[in-house]
Amino acid sequence: MGVIFFLVLFSIAVALIFLGAFFWAVKSGQFDDQYTPSIRILFDEKISSKQNKTQTTNRDS
């Protein structure tokens, strides 16, 4: 049954890593703004200028 002590302590250690990750997330400000990231996900890395030129003209016609 000695293995149970090891397993319990090990599981706590793993859980502590996640708690640490949560701490880091809070401290780095990830919980400060829960809205803007939902906007940011819409941005493409790079929209080529050629493509967007046609789009702009299309919209205005």
Place this chain on the structure above:
Amino acid sequence: MSNVNAIELCCSHCGEPVLEFEQHTEELLFCCEGCKTVYHLLHDNDLCAYYNLDEKPGNTISGGIERKRFDYLIDQDVQNKLIDFTHASTASTSFFIPNIHCTSCVWLLENLNKLDDGILQGTVNFLKRQLTLLFDTDKTDLRSIVELLTSIGYEPDLKLEQLSERKKSTVQRNLWLKLGIAGFCFGNIMLFSFPEYLNLSTSSSENTFRIFFGALNIILALPVLLYSSSDYLKSAWAAVSQKGINLDVPISIGIVALFGRSLYEILSGTGAGYFDSFTGFIFFLLIGKLVQKKTFDRLSFDRDYRSYLPISALKLVNGLEESVTVEKLAIGDRIVLRNNELIPADSILESDMAMIDYSFITGESEPVSVKKGDQVFAGGKVCGMQAQMLVTKKVKHSYLVRLWEDNPSGLKDSKITGFADQISPYFTFAVLVIALASCIIWLQIEPAKAFNIFTAVLIVACPCALALSTPFTLGSATNILSLNGLFVKSTEVIEILSKTDTTVFDKTGTITDARNASITYHGSSLNKEELSLIKSAAQTSVHPFSKRIYNYLGNVGSLKPDSVEEITGKGIHALMDNTSLFMGNKQFVEQQTSLTINTKTSTSSQVHIAVNGSYKGYFEFENELRNGLSTLLNKLQRNYRIYLLSGDNEKDGERLHNLFGGWENMRFRQSPYQKQEFINALKTKGNHVLMLGDGLNDAGALQASSFGIAITDDTSSFSPACDAILDGEHLQDLDRHIGFSISSMNIIKASFVLSLIYNLTGLGFAITGYLSPLVAAILMPLSSVSVMVFTSVLTRIKAKQMGFKIWV
């Protein structure tokens, strides 16, 4: 021209209607030179994705920016206050930018580095309308950044208030950390307690396991007690040491009883303790607290006078204009103010004439004309030509600031004693009596068990559900009210709103819609050329009436008159070909044309028109009442007393006295002080006064009232200190807002009954001595969760019944 307007051509940048054809390039149309410039700037820097993310996202660029305005940003003192931190050549700063409104805004502001090499990183917080920038001080400086932002239509809102203190709240982060710890320990302790619940331990290894898990549980429970629950213990201690009892007192008794009893059981080896219930209890309480903390970051409810003042002024030094922060203005300085700029300090006018718009301070709707040598007061807005002034008082001592500081917030019910806090003393007393009584009874029956029963009662009577019902109900109510136009300062104030029995309205800007004044023309009809000339003459003037006439003649084409001359505060004389136009007040037109104007004396404002020496007629202005006002007042009258307080004259009294139920309910020509006194008088009579106002002239009254609502048409613009901000479009819903706050309070009372039932059930177990850790572990989360669900669902059902929007 009118045909063109019918097709509705919109500016490719900002979506404003395009009136003239001059500003187009390629196949794009622009409403003004400013928008065109921004488009080209973005186009040249490959930033056109801006236009693809959202429809016509730009902000109108009304005029070119004046380089001088931001000169004060070079000042080292100002920089130090604006910059959050500097490390080597990297600096960080953040701006509040009210114009942030869509996806494109976020994208552009986070890609500013393409426009300015010195900007390293930009991060937008959309809800706070805040832009945080990291920049290289070697390559760029604060002034260039602010100028860049202004030039693309995102002018930061730099206010004095911001300069004097910039605090970052870490409260919210701490709450998250506390919640994380409590959740972590709750989960783990519950797992370790499972063998105990199910009686799984075998006799041989029972003792070692008990010691091992007991030790682990104690170690895990300690941070919850010392860190997560510290707010409750501190608050309870503060209350007790001031000989008061709030809701945190019974909660803390429960916390201490739970922890002490569990510690004792484990150390003495008599049981497994209630650590799972303890940590779960704290976990749920903190969730409640997080819900309650929801605030509207982009709205400011506690603005002081500094928010109203500009940050800098143009000072004349040896005939040269120099930009200084208003704090540095000294008595005897000469300042120059342009059209639409606020006067920062009480001064004496040095220009010959000026028009000052005091609507902000007094509520009077028309600008007053001031002559050379007259006193002008801080907070007034210069209309028309630029004016030179001699500062006579420091900003700190000016009329505007005194207005503010003579309204000590002590007049306000400083501490909100909520319903839950009111019943806490009785609750605590009852719990202690029951615990002692059952302890004494058990001493007779079985003395060994008496201590256990005593602590069990304290544990089970802990008002967990009670403590959760208020934050969850009011949290949902806050959300629902905000979806329906009323933004409250904090969840607690909803309770005050529900007690309202008297409502007081301000007039200008509150019940009248400043942007929507009705204009009617009386007199002989004007031909097309005359109308065009009137429009063109009005276009050159900045007087509010001219602007309204200009908008009123929207479809008429404009001309380029040969000469336009404006006599500030009196009228305009325009010449075109052989047509000569005089428009202005009665006196002006009579003097200039030697005509006699016979109009019936009216209480409304009029602008008279004379063309080529003959009198044509006049434009009449009437402030339009907001939509649905009469219905609202009718409904309010059934349940509440209503009053009108106005800084303006009686001219609107005729049409309002029916709505307000007679002249005795209306007060005109009220100074800000008189308004405040009126409210205080009502309050002394024991009334709960709801005050609705909009300008600084109502600030005192709003602060004095039990519940102050600032009404605004643009929630990102500034409003005086208040308990709630109401979107102008939702004024007609005010009676329902109050009704909903009353329902919310009833829901809280109903959930109190529910939680009392849980407490009584628990007490049954406790008194009879059957409160095992398992019973506690089931009962506690069950009561907490059911109260959370009960209150949130019921609040939404009620809102739906009342016809409110309940989802975004």
